[in-house]
Amino acid sequence: MGRAVQEALNSRDDAITAIRFDRGEEPDLSACDVVIDFTTAEGSAMLADRCAIAGRPALVIGSTGFDPAQRKAVEDAARVIPVVLSGNFSLGVNVLMGLVAQAAARLGAREWDIEIAEAHHRRKLDAPSGTALMLGEAAAKARGGDLTRLRADPHNGLSGPREEGRIGFSVTRGGGIVGEHSVTFAAEDEILTLSHSARDRSLFARGAVAAAVWVAARPPGLYDMQDVLGFR
Secondary structure (H helix, E strand, C coil): CHHHHHHHHHCCCCCCCCCCCCCCCCCCCCCCCEEEECCCHHHHHHHHHHHHHHCCCEEEECCCCCCHHHHHHHHHHCCCCEEEECCCCCHHHHHHHHHHHHHHHHCCCCCCEEEEEEEECCCCCCCCCHHHHHHHHHHHHHCCCCHHHHECCCCCCCCCCCCCCCEEEEEEECCCCCEEEEEEEECCCCEEEEEEEECCCHHHHHHHHHHHHHHCCCCCEEECHHHHCCCC
């Protein structure tokens, strides 16, 4: 992702690279208006703390797998600096979120079960992916619920019949899969599937750079790609 972000920056004339650094390094960020961060939840939380203490720069965070304490660190930082936090910077995925919400609102939980499937490369650390959880949250919210309550346990062994309204997840990790996500709405006599396939990591990098240009002039707050793309 670092190389992809650099290539995306090279293709624009409204942004330049001031500095590059990796986890564990503590460079001087005073020359930066925005930091684009695709590391880990732990690294992003530490970076958010550091930027909040300094009062700058703004942040674009693409890390996923945050635990409650790490998420709170980012939210606390957003009270001081502008932060774009997203599990996916793809335009297509963010449109997919809107479609999933509309479908979930119109296809009632009594007749329609929701299953979310995702696949990524073997090196990805967290599961389900941040994007899969975003899609689950969109569906749950559209049905007036909360994903932490509606998320189903993995299907395994004699788990019994499916509980009405639960949202299930399945995960594949293998090879160099960039990113595959699908949301299936299954009724007794028909099935609707909405899906997105990422073919190259450059699409995420382009979205992250667009978010960086957008957030540079924003007031403190916690934003996501729905804000950046004008969907909200």
